[in-house]
Amino acid sequence: MAKAFWTTASGGEIRPVEVPAPGEDEVLVRTLYSGVSRGTETLVFAGAVPPDQHSVMRAPFQDGDFPYPVKYGYLNVGVVAAGPPELTGRTVFCLYPHQTEYVVPAGSVTLVPEDVPANRAVLAGTVETAVNALWDAAPLLGDRVTVVGAGMVGCSVAALLARFPGAEVELVDTDPAREPIAAALGVTFAHPDAASPGRDLVVHASATEPGLRRALELLRPEGTVLELSWYGDRPVTLALGGAFHSGRLTVRSSQVGTVSPARSGTRGYADRLALALRLLRDPAFDALITGRSMFEDLPAVLPRLADGSLPALCHLITYDRSE
Secondary structure, X not given: OEEEEEEEOOEEEEEEEOOOOOOOOEEEEEEEEEEXXXXXXXXXXXXXXXXXXXXXXXXXXXXXXXXXXXXXXXXXXXXXXXXXXXXXXXXXXXXXXXXXXXXXXXXXXXXXXXXXXXXXXXXXXXXXXXXXXXXXXXXXXXXXXXXXXXXXHHHHHHHHHOOOOOOEEEEEOOOHHHHHHHHHHOOEEXXXXXXXXXXXXXXXXXXXXXXHHHHHHOEEEEEEEEEOOOXXXXXXXXXXXXXXXXXXOEEEEOOOOOOOOOOOOOOOHHHHHHHXXXXXXXXXXXXXXXXXXXXXXXXHHHHHHHHOOOOOOEEEEEOOOOO
């Protein structure tokens, strides 16, 4: 009997689940690790998904409906225990919730490159978001780029931007504890009050109203803010007089639910996810995994991640008690 984590009105709980034998072109995956995507999953845990976004916010293998009860998550790495010969015994990534084992169509898993550690591979879904964002933003050689918000998504974007030739990349956050992470990713760090002005591009990922305001303030004339934040049911107010119009500034959204129009003619979802996994060969991404807990402890861990008493970027969930 498998076990799965469910978010309920009273918090969270581990529930038993029957897993069928895999059929033709299906795989049985035994989970090694899953990751808590702190921004999105804590909104789900708090029941803060707006009703008009319930269909948009569904995870690929979600069970239940918002707000509760719901089995939610999308950062899962495991080993194929049964299925097609070319997949059996291989480590794979799947957009699956926190569950000890599961059966999905074989086309729903992506092989993890052999030189990417399984625990780092849980970041694939977040790095995929960053890939899509940079396809949307299309930064140029030597651009001055700021990322506002040093969470999982913001750090992933900064890590990829650090590899752009000639780019000047600054990661901005109110938490000084994020400075060593910025250094590990190869970018500079600044508090919002000390952030560099005159930026060609600002990627906003703080999910706060002050962060978005500051992102606009940092732009050069005709610069662009790429908005990656998910605010749930919280309204956001901006003053769009003055420099917004005179400076001809742009605010553009980016969302991983669709492949960027800049690449949709040549790349699909599978291509984008496979690219994200290849990019995770870089050990700098290990800086994004800032804590770990056992699967059985999730009902106690999620409330602490949600209220901030357990600070984390990606919180790793392990399924092997021998670790």
